[in-house]
Amino acid sequence: MQIVINNRKVHAMEGETLLETARRCGFPIPSLCWSGQAIHRSSCMVCAVRDCRTGQLIPSCTTLPTEGMELDSESNEVVSTRTLSLELLLSNHRADCEAPCRTACPGNMDVAGMNRLYDRGKTDEALGLLRDTLVIPATLCYLCQAPCEKICRRREVGDTVPIREIKKTLVEATDLDRIGNPPGNGLRIAVRGSGPMSLSAAYHLRKQGYEVHVFEPEGAILLPHIASLGKVPAGVLELEIEVIRRLGVEFFPSHGMPEAATYHRVITPEAKTKQPARLVLEGRRLALGEDPKAFQSSCSRFSEAEKKTLAHTAATANGKSGCLYCDCEAKTSCLLRRYATEYGIRTSRYPKTSAQEAFRCQRVSASVCFEPAKCIRCGLCVYNSANGFTFRDRGFAMQVVLPEENAPHIPEDLCQLCPTGALYRRE
Ligand code: SF4
Ligand code: SF4
Ligand code: SF4
Ligand code: FES
Known part of the structure; x- marks a missing residue:
């Protein structure tokens, strides 16, 4: 059937949603609570388009095309609706995309990423990441005032991570x-x-x-x-x-x-x-060339409960570096961050309202983690795991939870459906 998107006639295929038709025809539309063939229900509204005949904003991920439909997917009104939806999700999002040590570093060093590799014994990769960022890293360690160490979150609960010493150790392993x-x-x-x-x-x-x-x-x-x-x-x-x-x-x-x-x-x-x-x-x-400035979600002051979690994480951190890995494991793949960047969101216009605690991490299995504070309640993990994740409460207070007894039912590949860093595989 024929429909019109942004004044262009396109052919919609049988069984396709508006989102699929539009994307196939080259109109970029974001989506968070939709994922290919997975079971989904529209909730996030970041895929909104305007039905030009009725003037209504509709979710393109669940609406099927009808003959002669006319859509607008790029006007200011549509963009504002999507931006508002993203901002509302972010107002309920208590998490850091990048660790504070990286945002403080004048060279933008991914310290947490380096420490992860170092702690896993991947010295070559850690040194590669270090050199590819700081080029003359050991020299800089001696010259720099190390704002990374001053802001290191481990200071909240004791000593800072010895970031400069780790870098020097890595550089000493250089094999010319x-x-x-x-x-x-x-x-x-x-x-x-x-x-x-x-x-x-x-x-x-x-x-x-x-x-x-x-x-x-x-x-x-x-x-x-x-x-x-x-x-x-x-x-x-x-x-x-x-x-x-x-x-x-x-x-x-x-x-x-x-x-x-x-x-x-x-x-x-x-x-x-x-x-x-x-x-x-x-x-x-x-x-x-300049890296595009990526959206940065960040936790502000910590609650008493969060401080306790932080102290517990610090006490049980067993890597050589002692790093708490404060960045988000999904920082390069997260769709929420990607769209917040694309829609020019710097910080949410809305006050943080999340009742969730940052840093709380539930082990789903030996390799899968669930961080409720990063969940946008899209429901993909709920609809696609039998006897697994479930909703608790309703309305804005609604949460996605995983009862402990349901954890064994969670398939590893469920992580792939999560559009954020809430559900992820950890090495
Ligand atoms: S889930 Fe996405 S937006 Fe949230 S902290 Fe992680 S990368 Fe940032
Ligand atoms: S604990 Fe690790 S990731 Fe966190 S601020 Fe310190 S060095 Fe950075
Ligand atoms: S954990 Fe991920 S997939 Fe599940 S509801 Fe939250 S954001 Fe969606
Ligand atoms: S992707 Fe369509 S409502 Fe979320």
């Missing part, structure tokens, strides 16, 4: 003979200067396959500067520059102009800060 030279893409880029911003840009461009020429002898300005500060032990920066050199970055002992015509691009870093980790981040942006 195992540094690979990434395959080239046939393009050459010149980078002027060899300060933190230039080194970072050179590192990331080389990893992307560019042939990179740095116009300044390696460490020409940075090494004497660091020596004058007297904070970084001899050999630390030299090792980190050697890693960059072994990746294939070439240094030219000339301060002159590179011949621009022989290069795909000439990069001249302009430092707007003196903060070394921030400079490294700017260098990365110069090479790779």
